[in-house]
Amino acid sequence: MDDKKKINAWVMYDWANSTFATTIMAAVMPIYFIKVAGGTDGSWSFTQTAAAIIVALLSPLLGAIADHTGRKMAFLRVFSLIGAFASVAMAFIGPGDMWLASVLVVIGMIGFGTGNTFYDALLNDVSSPAQRERVSARGYALGYLGGGVLLAINLGLILGWESIGLPDSTAASQISFVMVGVWWVVFSLPLFRNLKDPKRAQEDKGTAAAHLRSGMKRLKTTFSQIKKYPELLKFMLAYWFFFDGINTIIVMAASYGTTIGIEDNHLIAALLITQFVGFPASLLFGKLADRLGSKRMLYNSLIIYLIIVVLGYFMTSALHFYLLAIMVGLVQGGSQATSRAIFSKMIPPGRTAEFNGFLSFTSRFFSFGGPLVFGLVKLISDSSRSALLAVAFFFVVGIILLTFVNLAKGEREAEQTL
Structure with missing residues (x-):
């Protein structure tokens, strides 16, 4: 199989699983959870927290085991199916x-979040370092498009349930959950079919206990010796801060919009705008990162995020919310794709799943900071606008820390042996 076929199969997985992020995590299930299942925004928050903690604990250990056994694709298939079946x-x-609802959402998020650890690790297997900015951006771009397309279809079902002969909007929502699972499995097939684990992994007869012991040992080594990769560590420090800022904007945007009086239909429309703007923007971002340099483009995206936060402080209407949604779409996928590509180049060979798991664990562990700061500032000032403005701190620190990262040196350090 040529590299192009591998790359095409890899990027299609983003198209496949991003529907879970849009329909289940962002748009349909949060409303269904409260209005049908009888939950509250607080219980939804606890559900998200529980899932995040479990994924954070599983990712580095399973990543280490996957690298030890050479079974990244096997793990990805298992967790993809877990997420898809939970959706159905x-x-x-x-x-x-x-x-x-809480149990199924947690199971689904475990499948989604842990599966992405192995998916990100496969970037090193399907593309050369010179290609990774563009390939990573293609993945995010197709994710935006796929997630947006199915979300639009599902919203059409939910809003037009009567015209298509459904008994109510609840039935339409339930159909949308099934569609997420089916979509996820069907469009994952190219990756499952065309990328295989090494033959040695398929023939490995070691016991589960032995693999667990080996995984724990490798994980312990990662924690103790990561200081041998100072540029990678410095990038991770910067990533923890700006990822926290980006994540806070993602998870708090809808509630912030509601607080300042933006209606639900405008909030959902803005989400769709972000998805469809994110598709071409991510592709363009990848090309510019390849041409101008990934670090420069990442800087630019974080500066735009700072501008978004400041403008969000002054936002007063649905039109403003739409304009900010467009701005987020311009940089969200590109910044995440470029970060993924940069990190992939500084990972020691043969330990991609392990280090992606380590990044997943640490970033999720520290991701409470943004929402916590938002909540504390809101509590002290009784102002959601001041709380949003406080999120700028994470982007400022992330930008400053990023200036100290030498990417070329980091790539050289990655060639060393742990």
């Missing part, structure tokens, strides 16, 4: 089924 099972959530 959400169709059985009825009125008052808050606990069932």
